[in-house]
Amino acid sequence: MAVQIAPSILSADFARLADEVTAVSNADWIHVDVMDNHFVPNLTLGLPVVESLLKVTPLPLDCHLMIEDPDRWAPGYAEAGAGSVTIHAEAASAPIRTLRAIRSAGARAGLALNPGTAVESYADLLPEIDMMLMMTVEPGFGGQSFLDMVLPKVRRARDLIKGRDLDVWLQVDGGVGAETIERCAEAGADVFVAGSAVYSADDPAEAVRSLRERASG
Ligand code: DX5
Ligand code: ZN
Numbered sequence: 001m002a003v004q005i006a007p008s009i010l011s012a013d014f015a016r017l018a019d020e021v022t023a024v025s026n027a028d029w030i031h032v033d034v035m036d037n038h039f040v041p042n043l044t045l046g047l048p049v050v051e052s053l054l055k056v057t058p059l060p061l062d063c064h065l066m067i068e069d070p071d072r073w074a075p076g077y078a079e080a081g082a083g084s085v086t087i088h089a090e091a092a093s094a095p096i097r098t099l100r101a102i103r104s105a106g107a108r109a110g111l112a113l114n115p116g117t118a119v120e121s122y123a124d125l126l127p128e129i130d131m132m133l134m135m136t137v138e139p140g141f142g143g144q145s146f147l148d149m150v151l152p153k154v155r156r157a158r159d160l161i162k163g164r165d166l167d168v169w170l171q172v173d174g175g176v177g178a179e180t181i182e183r184c185a186e187a188g189a190d191v192f193v194a195g196s197a198v199y200s201a202d203d204p205a206e207a208v209r210s211l212r213e214r215a216s217g
Pocket of ligand 1: 173
């Protein structure tokens, strides 16, 4: 699958969100980090902001739910029109039901794993998902350093997906930038979230272009 770039608006100016998403119109997705101050120690935005963003960008929204009780909230993001909704394995109590509800509402279903969560424990869920998100930092904040220790797990995830002949996208999120994206691509990732690497750049669209080129090898 071709490389896909998903700028994370966590590093954007929240007072100018419409302009900030327009600035990366050459991206494939807009990555939206929903944090509830319980699953992670940070609070960002929720469904009302997602509904407003849907009106100002033609790009699909990739909603990454870092929240407790995703079983309760995730289907609502799909029903609102998000292109992809990702729940955390560590937070979901009925992941199969929730992933199926996301798909029934017409969105792609994603499952996220924290750096310390083993992919092997979730191998049986692969047929239920369209994307696996590998956190390459502990979730909660932008601008953290990439955790190299996650790369072998990205490789194992790619092998599991290939071994089962599934079309599951593999996303990396956290510390992904010019210095790290090539290693992620080599390990088998094909969807790349970048927050600070895109929005700290003078020209965010050029940052997206350059990341895409690096990841495409
Ligand atoms: C962190 C979020 C990320 C964050 C990445 O918990 O899930 O999407 O925005 O930011 P960078 O790319 O700056 O590490
Ligand atoms: Zn994220």
